[in-house]
Amino acid sequence: MVTLWTNTDRLFFKINPSFKFLISVSLFVVYLVVHNLNSMIWATVLFIVLFLLVNGFSGRFSFWIVLLTLIVSMFSAGAMILFGQGTHVLFHWYLIEITEEGLARGILIGLRTFIFSIIGMIMASTTLPVPFFYSLMQQLKVPVRYAYGCLAAFRMLPMMSEEFVHVRQAMVVRGMTRKKGVRALYDRTKRYALTMLAQSIRRAQRTAVAMEAKRFSMTETRTYYYEIGWSRYDLYFLALILCTVAFGFLLSNWMPLTPFTNVIDN
Structure with missing residues (x-):
């Protein structure tokens, strides 16, 4: 399994794994409540670029991950696109009815699935298993x-x-x-x-x-072979993620690609 990581010297490997995990969960919550289609499009583009720049996998493996994630996202959007309700009909054939509103909502669902997967892959592709579990024990106090x-x-x-x-x-x-x-x-x-x-x-x-x-069922405080701590790289990571998220929202206002600013209201 370790052979998946071909480059472990990049910046994101130096970040505290628990901190990286909490930031990833926070991003899931943020993009779960975003209904602006433009924001999701720009966020998807930015996080794809970020994943390709920071992940520890080979270029070929990274490409196939992005491609397979895109295919799965298209399947998740398909039901809403083909059978979604709306007033502006674009295509109708028997049970299949594609409307502008259904198309926008389907694309939003697909982009949400895609961006969740990319954020998860940023976490998975830059985190080694052993430091991650040690960090869970030391920082998050997992038994x-x-x-x-x-x-x-x-x-x-x-x-x-x-x-x-x-x-x-x-x-x-x-x-x-x-x-x-x-x-x-x-x-x-x-x-x-x-x-x-x-x-x-x-x-x-x-x-x-x-x-x-080996007394792994002990409840007393124990020592660890690996000590996972904090560093300035954690601040760099937080600043980079905040800039990526903020830039995505700003681009959606500066250069909107669709008229759907809220697919729920539309």
Whole structure:
């Protein structure tokens, strides 16, 4: 999983992970109540540029993330665009009726989905798992048993992926993948599910016993191998995010791209 990050020397990797997480949640709340279509368009453009500049992924991987996020956002907007109500009809064909108001609301929903995803990817692409969970324990006071439990589960994901490949290879060697049809697909799925479930239960039991032996259930104050603190980079991050949000609202007033300043009223 760590191989996803190709460049961890950028500015956003030096920011306190808990602070970054709280700012991201705050941005979700802000753009959840924005009904100005122009503001959402400009905010989307600015956060795409910000993501491409600060993320720690490779350029090719970043491009596919943006493209897939755009496709998902289009699906989320499709229902409102094709079946939304309004007075100014642009296209009508049987049950499909596209109106100006429905189109504006659908685009707003799609942009909201897209910008939520991009903000989440800025957080995910610039935050390593270990510092994030340590920061949750130290700054947000998340109980140790929960934070280390989530970290252990995250570390198991590559192991489960590798185990899935081994199970598949074993089935290929035994000729279990030759049969075709719905029944054969059901049988293969059941074999995968039972094997993976049994191995996951064993692994979880061993991990729980090991954590209990290491006294991870203690409620007293404990020391940490990694100390996550605060730095001037946190202020830089806050200033950059505030400027991005403010600039998006200003551009919507200076250069509006649509007449829909409030899609709810329209």
